[in-house]
Amino acid sequence: MTRATIKDVSRVAGVSIKTVSRVLNKERYVSDDMRQKVEEAVARLNYHPSQAARTLAGRRSFQIGLIHDNPSPYYIFNMQAGVGQRCREADFRMIVQPCDINSPGLVDDIGALIDQAQLDGFIMTPPVTDVGTALAELFRRKIPVVRVQPGTDLTATSAVYIDNVQAADDMTAYLISLGHRRIGFVTGHGNYFASGQRLTGYRQALQRAGIGFDAALVFPGQFDFQSGTAAAEALLTLDQPPTAIFASSDDMAAGVLAAAHRLGVAVPDQLSVAGFDDTDLAQVVWPSLTTIHQPIRDLGYAAADLLLEFGETIERRQLPHKLVVRGSTAPPRT
């Protein structure tokens, strides 16, 4: 038994090949009568159109690319889930391409991918979003692009994002509302634009509360666990240690927790710890993390949605974040 082709379907349905094609592509000008006959034949033969033939003959490939250079399994998993779901709804396929933003071959790889697969669109996640040469290559090929949380050329492509400034502000304000005045902050990796935004939100909330900014309380991190432990070790041995540490990723917050445990600092009694992202991690460490929920899956879904609905037309969509309070934060000891 070999695969059924459109020809088989047309023979069984008693119509022309082109009519079958019309039904399959939901084109206008097809009578209900024809449509029904074709649909029956398709079901009976268990026919599935050849992706390859469609791509070759038509101008669409029904495929979009998702490119990432992000070390977080959690982030990638959820992003893929969101993009994947929207793709399935539209009968599109998602081509995932991990990459290395420092590789000199990056641009060529992207070009090759688009050429070979004839992609209909492209989704970029940070930090690839801000690689100028990659972006230029996509423009050169006039392919619709949606970026997730871009940091540069904000109006150049469609984009989905959350308000990182506001989110970090929310968290900082929450810690202040608990009574904290000395709040440490661990920044993210310099490659990510969001890192700077979160720092801005932190400073913004401090200022509004009339708390002076103290550069000694800000520790440069890389979004990873190690950064968190290093930051905690540095911040907790200050002459005037903070009563709370806001790490701008959950991994770093977990690092802070581990260091606190090791140093015998009780969380949240002696130290409040806050994270950012609300990854799986947040509920698996002890105590569970107060954090900002970032709707990664929804961001993926929205990105694919913009691509499929609007194509070249530039659209922007901001998604809501949410402050999630768990066990790692409490009022400071008086």
Place this chain on the structure above:
Amino acid sequence: MTRATIKDVSRVAGVSIKTVSRVLNKERYVSDDMRQKVEEAVARLNYHPSQAARTLAGRRSFQIGLIHDNPSPYYIFNMQAGVGQRCREADFRMIVQPCDINSPGLVDDIGALIDQAQLDGFIMTPPVTDVGTALAELFRRKIPVVRVQPGTDLTATSAVYIDNVQAADDMTAYLISLGHRRIGFVTGHGNYFASGQRLTGYRQALQRAGIGFDAALVFPGQFDFQSGTAAAEALLTLDQPPTAIFASSDDMAAGVLAAAHRLGVAVPDQLSVAGFDDTDLAQVVWPSLTTIHQPIRDLGYAAADLLLEFGETIERRQLPHKLVVRGSTAPPRT
């Protein structure tokens, strides 16, 4: 500027289309002279063959499928990384398909994917590996299949796996060597064959050490964090609580840790905790987990390798696991 085609290359190189095709496909019977001319032209035009045209004309699509229904981002991420790397080396593409093993449409979805994309091969990860109907569908289509850690029909397809029995035995033996005699065990989800194997390894090590098996010390889990906390709460309130708990996944071990923290049981001083998998989690909780390192990325790489190297020919490859000792285990208090 439109895409370069093989025709353009042949014109620039001054050879026939077929010769270009031969060079591209590394066929025999091409002179070095021709090969060089073609390669130059390819580079000059930045030519990339159309995936669609190749698939349509040839009998190969240069694509393999990876199907999974696994809730662990860590597992999926590393599996994809391994498969993806091997694919890149062979200029293949990986099509990822999440699925739901309880969905009635599962078999149809798999069939549709293979038909549409004309996949050259298929990789299944647990627990999809053991869905009989899905397996049957793949056989019907005579497509090469590699399964990762299959539990049923072991000789029906190629497979890659670790020795779960031995791994659990190693961990249990290690705990016994520390001096533990009452060792709790948290099993995995019933859908996964590995769950039973790990329990077997646990029992095997106990028996060898002359320690009687106590069913009260075995708690049924689901591989997730919740199971771990539930298990710890149950086991630690026994009349004779265990001095060590071996949870057969890191998530469950993290749950045990959290419950121990909450109950004021010090780890590892009052209770040793061991996990399984060596996910990112293991180094991010406190104390860091003694666990079995499972080479997930390597399993993915090996799976793709078997597919690409052996095709239909059935091959099996066992990869080594490793006991990783960290801070969550210690001798029992005397």
Place this chain on the structure above:
DNA sequence: TAACGATAAGATAACGTTGTCATACGCGAG
């Protein structure tokens, strides 16, 4: 020296769809 196999290259027909163009019908307006 004739015959043959191994090597090297090309001409042309697929592959299974969609795009383009042609055709035919029914219906309302002039």
Place this chain on the structure above:
DNA sequence: CTCGCGTATGACAACGTTATCTTATCGTTA
């Protein structure tokens, strides 16, 4: 009643490769 337009269908070329078949040249062997 005729023209034009919206609707509905089909014939056929085109998409960019690989497969198959054919041809040409060489070196080796009988």
